[in-house]
Amino acid sequence: xxxxxxxxxxxxxxxxxxxxxxxxxxxxxxxxxxxxxxxxxxxxxxxxxxxxxxxxxxxxxxxxxxxxxxxxxxxxxxxxxxxxxxxxxxxxxxxxxxxxxxxxxxxxxxxxxxxxxxxxxxxxxxxxxxxxxxxxxxxxxxxxxxxxxxxxxxxxxxxxxxxxxxx
Numbered sequence: 489x490x491x492x493x494x495x496x497x498x499x500x501x502x503x504x505x506x507x508x509x510x511x512x513x514x515x516x517x518x519x520x521x522x523x524x525x526x527x528x529x530x531x532x533x534x535x536x537x538x539x540x541x542x543x544x545x546x547x548x549x550x551x552x553x554x555x556x557x558x559x560x561x562x563x564x565x566x567x568x569x570x571x572x573x574x575x576x577x578x579x580x581x582x583x584x585x586x587x588x589x590x591x592x593x594x595x596x597x598x599x600x601x602x603x604x605x606x607x608x609x610x611x612x613x614x615x616x617x618x619x620x621x622x623x624x625x626x627x628x629x630x631x632x633x634x635x636x637x638x639x640x641x642x643x644x645x646x647x648x649x650x651x652x653x654x655x
Contacts, residue, residue: 576646580627595630
């Protein structure tokens with residue numbers, strides 16, 4: 489027999505052995521009920537332990553997910569996107585002061601035609617905006633028309649935001 493009642497496992501009780509010991513059927517039934525009660529208590533303890541382990545694991549995973557979401561949604565110091573040394577205005581000056589064919593290649597017009605267009609726009613009350621010169625505005629328009637590039641690509645060339653390019 490087992491040393492302690494909790495060590496008894498119903499699966500290992502052999503009924504033939506009990507019958508061979510000379511016990512009556514009533515005693516065997518009482519022992520059977522006791523074994524089942526012990527096993528049920530032992531089984532419930534195992535279930536509680538498994539539940540506790542699974543709950544702790546689920547809690548740890550949930551906390552990790554919450555921390556990851558918090559890290560992703562935190563507003564960190566923004567990283568500047570347009571960091572080229574040559575600004576849009578600088579590129580326009582380079583085109584206007586560089587080789588005469590270069591401005592025609594990039595903007596589709598010769599330098600003298602570009603200057604005429606700027607003067608004509610000024611005559612019609614077009615002026616520099618708060619942050620961008622009229623020459624750069626015209627350059628953005630012509631460069632977009634000649635290349636057919638997306639707003640994002642034109643913005644990269646002129647080092648301007650998409651909203652500035654699309655105005």
